Amino acid sequence: MKKHVVFFEVAGGTDKGPDGYRPDTMPMVESLRKRGWTAEVIFYSDEKKDEIFEHVVRSADAYVSRINPGNLKDESTYFQMIRQLCEFGVKGMPHPDAMINYGAKDALVKLRETPLVPEDTFAYYDIASFKENFPKSLKNGERVLKQNRGSTGEGIWRVQLVSDIGEAEEVPLDAVVRCTEAKDNHVEEHTLENFMTFCEQYITGENGMLVDMRFLPRIKEGEIRLLMLHRTPVNVVHKKPAEDTDAFSATLFSGAKYRYDAPEEWGDLVHSFMASLPTITEKLGGYDLPLIWTADFILDTDEQGRDCYILGEMNCSCVGFTSQLSLSEDIADEIINILSQVEAVEQ
Ligand SMILES: Nc1ncnc2c1ncn2[C@@H]1O[C@H](COP(=O)(O)OP(=O)(O)O)[C@@H](O)[C@H]1O
Ligand SMILES: [Mg+2]
Known part of the structure; x- marks a missing residue:
């Protein structure tokens, strides 16, 4: 050596x-x-x-x-x-492909057969499939659309249906949607058609894609970031969004509060994540785990009424420990x- x-x-x-x-x-x-x-x-x-x-x-x-x-x-x-x-x-x-595979937003879609990600999580790589499927997924409830680029809540939109659409199978294009961007929790209202047209920018260009995920209301209780040193959990950062009604963003800029805990204080989360590590590695291409990386979770409630942790994203290209x-x-x-x-x- x-x-x-x-x-x-x-x-x-x-x-x-x-x-x-x-x-x-x-x-x-x-x-x-x-x-x-x-x-x-x-x-x-x-x-x-x-x-x-x-x-x-x-x-x-x-x-x-x-x-x-x-x-x-x-x-x-x-x-x-x-x-x-x-x-x-x-x-x-x-390895560059580990960086791409672990860090891309569509890692979630590759992991949806695990308990870490809800089954109704989708990725759109072309505008046609976005336009065809998003009105259907929005019919089933509030969604979060995530662009692949950026990392501070930019192009991460919570989408809520405002109009009453009766028994329609999918949300009609002229229905009004309320859209909140995680960057700063600002709210805009648009027709579904106009909002989807605006979102086309996230799909076009290199590495463009949109991930369409169920909105998890327990984000109010905070986002839980696990800092990993290769295979070992190092600490947990609990990020609680600001208290305003529309706030769902856990970024510092948007007013969220941070608290640092030892992994032992989050035993269930750490235990279930460690059990999933071999599956995560395999589904994301079999590359060695990054040296310093993070996995972010949001609390949810499973069918038995118990707490469970849903993966929101992983970061591995420039994680700091300042x-x-x-x-x-x-x-x-x-x-x-x-x-x-x-x-x-x-x-
Ligand atoms: N499915 C979801 N339900 C509720 N809130 C979410 C969901 N996904 C993301 N968020 C919120 O949006 C923020 C930004 O999303 P994230 O996927 O972490 O993208 P970024 O790369 O911009 O950090 C998160 O910190 C969280 O507060
Ligand atoms: Mg994030």
């Missing part, structure tokens, strides 16, 4: 500390150094990709990706480079642990 790890970041952006890096990156570099390893941070840019590729292939056992692909001009060039690094034997943390920097020690241990196992298999 070379005992060297590279951290990829992009220059600029609002997530950087005074040294120009993400505040939780240098702590990981330092923790690796303490363990007799070396590490460096590389700012990725399309112009430098060949140079970076050569350097990393030659010098590093692994890369840790700390870039929100949405912040890149063209994410496909970056993905191509890290995919090639993996092909040349550099361990991807995570509020708990001491985690860098465990992360360094886990990086070394993963690489030692890779080496043991290859020998």
Whole structure:
């Protein structure tokens, strides 16, 4: 082993500390150094990709990706480079396809045969299937439409039917819908037809899609974020939306309150999620779990009247731990642990 790890970041952006890096990156570099390893941070840019590729292939056992692909001009060039690094034997943390598969909103649809996701969860990849199916799913109750891009509640819409539609099999296009965006909980009323036309933007273009999911009213009690270090639950963040009537968003900007708990305080959730991990890995392409990632849950009530936890989304492309920097020690241990196992298999 070379005992060297590279951290990829992009220059600029609002997530950087005074040294120009993400505040939780240098702590990981330092923790690796303490363990007799070396590490460096590389700012990725399309112009430098060949140079970076050569350097990393030659010098590093692994890369840790700390870039929100949405912040890149063209994410496909970056993905191509890290995919090639993996092909040349550099361990991807995570592999680009793991990043895409775990992080995309349609992961929910792939997991709907598990107890984690309601069966009536759909993904639309073309406008025709959206127009055909959404009026039917909305007939059955309030829905949430989720775009795939963005990560702060932008393009995440709660959709409620306002008009009385009698016994109709599907919601007519001229019915009025009340739409609340999770970005800031603002409300708009439109005809269903106009709103669906507006939503076409989320389906067109690269990685475009809309996920159509049942609205879970217990979001009022908060969203529960499990922070995972590879296979180990590290902590639970309980995010409670603002108290206003329309508020359903758990993002900080929209006024939600955050509380940090130990995983032991959420025993049922952690237990059932850990039991589902092998299925999740298998259904999402069989890739190794990301190094640092999160799974978000909303409470629901099952047919027996018991509490259950529904998966809302997973994030793995740029999860931070700025509020708990001491985690860098465990992360360094886990990086070394993963690489030692890779080496043991290859020998
Ligand atoms: N099915 C749902 N029922 C109720 N609220 C939801 C549902 N899905 C998402 N939300 C709310 O919308 C917010 C944003 O949705 P999310 O899927 O997390 O997208 P983003 O990538 O923008 O964070 C969540 O934090 C949660 O408050
Ligand atoms: Mg979210």
